Amino acid sequence: MIKILTIIGARPQIIKAAALSREIQKNFANQIEEHLLHTGQHYDNNMSDIFFNEMQIPKPNYNLNVGSASHGKQTAVMIDGIEDVLKENNYNLIVLYGDTNSTLAGAIAASKIHVPIVHIEAGLRSFNKSMPEEINRILCDHASTLLFSPTTTGINNLLKEGFCAEIPAKADADHPAIFHSGDVMYDNTLFYSEIAKRQSNILNNLSLNKKTFVLATIHRDSNTDKAENLNSIFKAINDISIKHAMQFVIPLHPRTSKLMPEKLDKKLYAAILENKNIIISEPLSFFDMMVLEENATLIMTDSGGVQKESYFFKKPCIILRKESEWIEIVKNGTAMLCGADYDKIINAFNAFISNPTFEYPPLFGNGNAANYICNKIVENFTS
Numbered sequence: 001m002i003k004i005l006t007i008i009g010a011r012p013q014i015i016k017a018a019a020l021s022r023e024i025q026k027n028f029a030n031q032i033e034e035h036l037l038h039t040g041q042h043y044d045n046n047m048s049d050i051f052f053n054e055m056q057i058p059k060p061n062y063n064l065n066v067g068s069a070s071h072g073k074q075t076a077v078m079i080d081g082i083e084d085v086l087k088e089n090n091y092n093l094i095v096l097y098g099d100t101n102s103t104l105a106g107a108i109a110a111s112k113i114h115v116p117i118v119h120i121e122a123g124l125r126s127f128n129k130s131m132p133e134e135i136n137r138i139l140c141d142h143a144s145t146l147l148f149s150p151t152t153t154g155i156n157n158l159l160k161e162g163f164c165a166e167i168p169a170k171a172d173a174d175h176p177a178i179f180h181s182g183d184v185m186y187d188n189t190l191f192y193s194e195i196a197k198r199q200s201n202i203l204n205n206l207s208l209n210k211k212t213f214v215l216a217t218i219h220r221d222s223n224t225d226k227a228e229n230l231n232s233i234f235k236a237i238n239d240i241s242i243k244h245a246m247q248f249v250i251p252l253h254p255r256t257s258k259l260m261p262e263k264l265d266k267k268l269y270a271a272i273l274e275n276k277n278i279i280i281s282e283p284l285s286f287f288d289m290m291v292l293e294e295n296a297t298l299i300m301t302d303s304g305g306v307q308k309e310s311y312f313f314k315k316p317c318i319i320l321r322k323e324s325e326w327i328e329i330v331k332n333g334t335a336m337l338c339g340a341d342y343d344k345i346i347n348a349f350n351a352f353i354s355n356p357t358f359e360y361p362p363l364f365g366n367g368n369a370a371n372y373i374c375n376k377i378v379e380n381f382t383s
C-alpha cells in the first residue's frame with residue numbers, strides 16, 4: 001500500500017483534491033491510502049467546509065488551523081506543522097496542488113526530510129515574480145519528484161528550466177519526471193456539472209435571467225491592495241452595468257470585502273451598493289459557481305481557476321491581470337488580458353458581446369487526469 005499525505009489549505013486546492021480522492025476511492029483503494037492535511041489557510045465556512053460537504057471530500061485527518069497572517073509567518077507555521085506530521089508517520093509521498101502558501105510549506109517541509117513530492121498543476125508560469133504564487137510554484141516544482149502539468153505550455157516551461165523530457169524508470173528527487181496529465185479541474189467539471197445543475201438554486205436565489213449577466217471575481221492582491229486598480233475595475237463594472245443594463249454577479253472573496261470600503265472612492269462605493277444590477281454575494285459553493293459560469297454571458301476574473309473554467313464552459317473571459325498562466329486561452333482569442341485598465345476592460349467587453357461566437361478546442365486533457373496521475377504514482381512508488 002502506498003501511503004500518501006495530501007496537503008490542502010486554500011479554496012482551490014480543496015476543490016482540486018476532490019478529483020484525486022474520488023479516483024483513489026473508486027479505482028485505487030487497494031493500492032493507495034490517502035490522508036488529508038488541511039493547513040487552515042482558508043477557514044471560513046464558505047471558503048472551506050462547504051466544499052467538503054458538497055463534493056463529498058473525506059474529512060481531513062489533520063488540521064493545522066493556521067489562519068491568516070503575513071506570508072512569512074503563515075508559511076512558517078505551516079512548515080512546522082507539516083514537518084511534525086511527516087515525522088510522526090511513514091508517508092511514502094506528499095501530494096501538493098497549485099501555488100499557494102500551503103503548497104510552498106508542504107514543499108519545504110517534505111524536501112528537507114526527504115519525503116518525495118508529487119506536484120499537481122506543475123509548470124505553470126506567469127513570469128511575474130512579484131506574485132507570491134509565482135515564487136511558490138517555481139520552488140515547489142524544483143523540489144518535486146513527479147510533476148504533473150495540465151498543459152503543453154507547462155511542460156515547455158519545465159523543459160526550459162532544465163527538467164529532462166526523458167522519463168526515468170523510477171523517479172527520485174535528483175531524477176524528477178515530468179508528465180502531461182491534463183487538468184484535474186477538467187475532470188471535476190465533467191463529473192460535477194450535471195450534479196451541480198440539479199442541486200444548485202443559485203439562478204433563482206439571485207433572480208438571474210439566464211445568459212444576461214456577467215460573473216465577476218476579484219481577489220488577487222495586485223487588484224485588491226492597490227486602490228487605483230480596485231477603483232478602475234469597479235468603475236468599469238459600474239459603467240458597463242449602467243450602459244448595457246447588464247447584471248453583474250460578484251461572489252466576493254473575504255480579502256476583497258474587507259478592502260472595498262477602505263480602498264474604493266466613497267462615491268463609487270456608494271454607487272456600487274445602490275446599483276440594483278450589481279449583485280454582490282458571499283463566496284459561493286463550487287456547484288453554484290459552475291451553474292453561474294455555465295449561464296453567464298461572459299466572465300471577468302483575476303482568478304486562475306475561474307479563467308480556465310470560463311473556457312470549459314465556452315465563455316469569453318476578461319482577465320483582470322496583465323499576464324496569465326493559462327496563456328493558451330488568450331492565444332485562442334477567447335480570453336483577453338486587461339489588467340486593471342479601465343479602457344481595456346470596456347473595449348474587451350464591447351468586442352466580446354459584439355462577436356459572441358468562438359471556438360473552444362480541447363486544451364486541458366480528456367477528463368482522465370486523476371486516473372493518469374494515480375497510475376504514475378503506483379508505477380513510481382510500488383516497491
Ligand code: UD1
Binds near residue numbers: 011044047102132221
Ligand atoms: C490564496 C492563494 C491564491 C489563491 C487564493 C484562492 C497564496 C499566496 N494565495 O489567496 O493563490 O488563488 O487563496 O482563494 O497562498 N480570509 C478570510 N477567510 C478565509 C480566508 C481568507 O477572511 O477563509 C481573508 C483574511 O483576511 C486573509 C485574506 O483573506 O488575510 C487573504 O487570505 P490568504 O489565504 O492569505 O490569501 P488569498 O488571497 O485567499
